Amino acid sequence: MSKRTIKGMLDPYRVLDLADMECLLCGKLLGDLGADVIKIERPGGDVARRIGPFYHDEADPEKSLFWFAFNTNKRGITLNIETTDGREIFKRLVKSADCVIESFPPGYLDKLGLGYEALEKLNQGIILVSITPFGQSGPYRDYKGPDIVAWAMGGEMYLSGDSDLPPVRVSYHSQAYMHAAVEAAVGAMAALYYRAINGEGQHVDVSVQECVAQVSHQFSTMPWDTNRVIQTRAGGSPSSRVRVTRLWPCKDGYVIFSVSTGIHAKRNNQPLFEWMESEGMADDFLRNIDWDTFDFRTTTQETVDRLEEPIKKFFLLYTSAELLQWGVKHRVQVYPVSTTADIIGNVQLAAREYWVELEHPELATTIKYPGVFAKASEVPLSITRRAPLVGEHNQDIYVGELGFSSEELLILKQANVI
């Protein structure tokens, strides 16, 4: 299988993707924009292939759904850059590439003679994008930073959770590294734009901690900076004396909704109360509230609990999808606290033709994937190819492009170079 023939905005560019785990998302997005992304894995496959979930729970390097999700549109080769032969092959590939993405510990590529200075000598325009937990420099440069550590050190973790339990991260795969991966793609594109004007590539340095610190800033460093306030996971604004419900159980899960106060209160709350009224679920207490004067800052917890009672009962009658549909119709901002099933079933995503079906011939099936992240009028983004198998394109690249013979490939395979 050769390079994709579908036109994309980044058609002329080749990306060598040495990244692993969630950093794989960087190359994937560049591929969705049309770049020719070659995923370079160690012989036998990268670590991400060991991470679940798995197709039918079969823990096989060719069945990792995590691998599938973050490697669409890429071709895949194996290469052991710790061998001399491997390094020489890599250098040849760099000569004709535009961008190299990597997520090794700082200094690893330098030690192999493949750091930015070395790559620049081979190809003045090469852009090296490095994603690391704390960045290429500094006192924590060599600290280990899996998701829970990066999420904590960037300030997000402290802000989430119930006040009577430890702060809590987002479960499963690393949100922190995904943020860094997308930011790395932005950095790559920025450097590419600079190169077009000024003729030279450069080294893009992305720290996962810093990406998290940007995310947490509004509720971590900003309250501190403006008013020396330390926001905690107990949340709420310092001026609110009452606990107000935001997450409401509904028939099949939860919805998120805030009772409005202030000048828009009547307009925002009225449709809900009218609906409740028509179903016989409103009560006198709710009817008698003067929304022009009602204010969470001056009311009592008792009042809040009392007014929320009938609303709580009402939401339990409907599914989150029903409440969303109703909310859109009446311009009331009530949204599902979606499960993955809810997202797959979401009406808006379906109407936008968001999902993409990709063929997996080896599994004799097609799988539905999240689609492109933006709709472009002139040159659409597209996702057309499933993630590569281990070494799937060794033939195409090594024989087809670099001119190795089949015999040489066999030697390299046995010597653990590819």
Added chain:
Amino acid sequence: MRKKLFEGIKVLDFSWAAVGPITTKTLSDYGAEVIKIESTSHPDGTRVGGPFKDNIPGFNRSGCFNQWNTGKLSILLNLATPKGLQVAKRLAAWADIVIENFSGGTIERMGLGYEELRKVNPKIIMLSSCMMGQTGPYATHPGLGPLLTALSGFNHITGWPDRQPVGPSGAYTDFMGPRFAMLVILAALDYRRRTGKGQYLDLSQFEGSVHFMAPVLLDYVVNQRVVRRMGNRLSYAAPHGAYRCSGEDRWVAIAVFTDEEWESFCKVIGDPLWTKETKFSTLLARKKNEDELDRLVEEWTISRSAEEVMKLMQAAGVPAGVLQNGEDLQEHDPQLKYRHLYWSLDHPEVGKYTALRPDFVVSKSPYELKRAPLQGEHNEYVLKKILGMSDEEIAELVMEGCLQ
């Protein structure tokens, strides 16, 4: 002085609140000229929302506005007036990129949709970013970051198995959208550089954020499994969690993945007898006894500071990190100080405030953080220097209420 990444790029910014402004902030910090259209009748939500410096409200005192609008030029323009609209169109002719994040259909109704702007600037790149996209049955429905965060599935998978979902803090998806927006804008810019063609970019923040859920979405598609929240547990690591340390609400995250890290961990905590028991000697055994494991780990951390635990663990090659709060991050974190993430900027109304530089740094191009603009601060500069208007023209605009 090395050239900036986006030097020479001109941006017309109609956006407000978070996603749009954060997108153009990166452009601005790296040298693009960003003109932000503001109005007194419809102020940017972040100008009226807090937190305010010293708790004193004011259009120019908002922490959010001042962080997300560094280096931009602000012009007050009443787009409801015919002449105000004309000025906007002249700016669209000047610009390379136009960005807006009103709810679907709004900018078209204002007479500033892509088809209109293309007439004055055929090469324009226009990005519309809203919660659910420009088309579809829910296109015009408004929303905010915390709502999209819940809609995108993050709340459901954050929290404890036997408790209500909690979710990452606040408007989590507001910090994803700008990354996707920047990415597609830069791709379009490069495409235009090569071909001369602009285009319209319809960004649904929902469609971007779903990618951060991709692996577990595939789990549902393929295995019909609906994943639930797991506290701080990770299926293939133990210990893995947040452990209480000495002091008020101080915690450290510790994560042990390999045999090596487990041995080092045990050594750091002094090889106590309990670590030698078979019920903790393998990963599977530790997973079976994880509640007890977590209690024992915390018995050690509780009497130490989070910083000390992190230092000792990291020195031994064990992943660990303080759960930093705002003060930790801005005042004490030596790594962020070294990397100069936080910048103190002078501001005529609030004195000094802290802003963050962009999330990526590059070896050959500097960024420059300049303070956020006061409302309408650059009316004269934009109208005179950029659009070349005369004093008479400007006076007319003022009289007709176009510059507010």
